[in-house]
Amino acid sequence: MDFDDAYSNSAYIDGADEYPDRWDDAAHDFRSLENAFGRARLNLRYGEGSREVFDLFYPASGKPEGLAVFVHGGYWMAFDNKSWSHLAAGAVARGWAVAIPSYTLAPEARISGITGQIARAIEAAAKCIQGPIVLTGHSAGGHLVARMRCADVALAVADRVQRIMPISPLSDLRPLLQTKMNETLRMDMAEAKAESPLLCKGLRDIPTHVWVGANERPAFLDQARWLADGWPDTQLTIAPDRHHFDVIGDLAEPDSEMVKALLV
Known part of the structure; x- marks a missing residue:
């Protein structure tokens, strides 16, 4: 198997180059409007690193029902939280x-370090909002929120997490050892195993709902199925007519099945 091809999304999505600008524009418009209405707190810190920040968006309805956290993807090597505000x-x-954090990217950070950053970001956001917490993330972000169910990750607010929704997650990192991107990620087999949610030795009792697009690369469909089959109390939704780049769009729609499933 050509693992570089197996985990390449852009080459198999029509108009792939247009998506980053589309995301940036939608995120900017949403963030600007929410900020103008006083419903956004931007660039809140959860650590000393330059990228250890998160944006927090409040509902117009008053006291929040709880806290949702979205963690972005990009193979731990690209993007920041500003491209996803609209979600x-x-x-x-x-x-x-809703809290949307940034994190330090590889190669400056290793995946194990990013996992710790996300736990600290969730804890910091949880200090701002009372009530239950739900976690979702896309691709590498799906990996990172899945790791929050693993007992080896220190997460002080784990007892408040009522649901995790990894979207198109990377659940077993061992295949990535055979890709060129590992020149940047710098994983060895020990880290790939330790950071693979599928291989976690102990799991927190948190219901999990894996979501993936039906039109995604076979490798991503495999990764989603592995996690859904390998973890107890885990559902799987394969969304029709969705690929790796548009599968997250339903997070922006309050009546979408994705949002309903996340906030159950």
């Missing part, structure tokens, strides 16, 4: 606050 729209419209 808060669905949960915010249903009365939830």
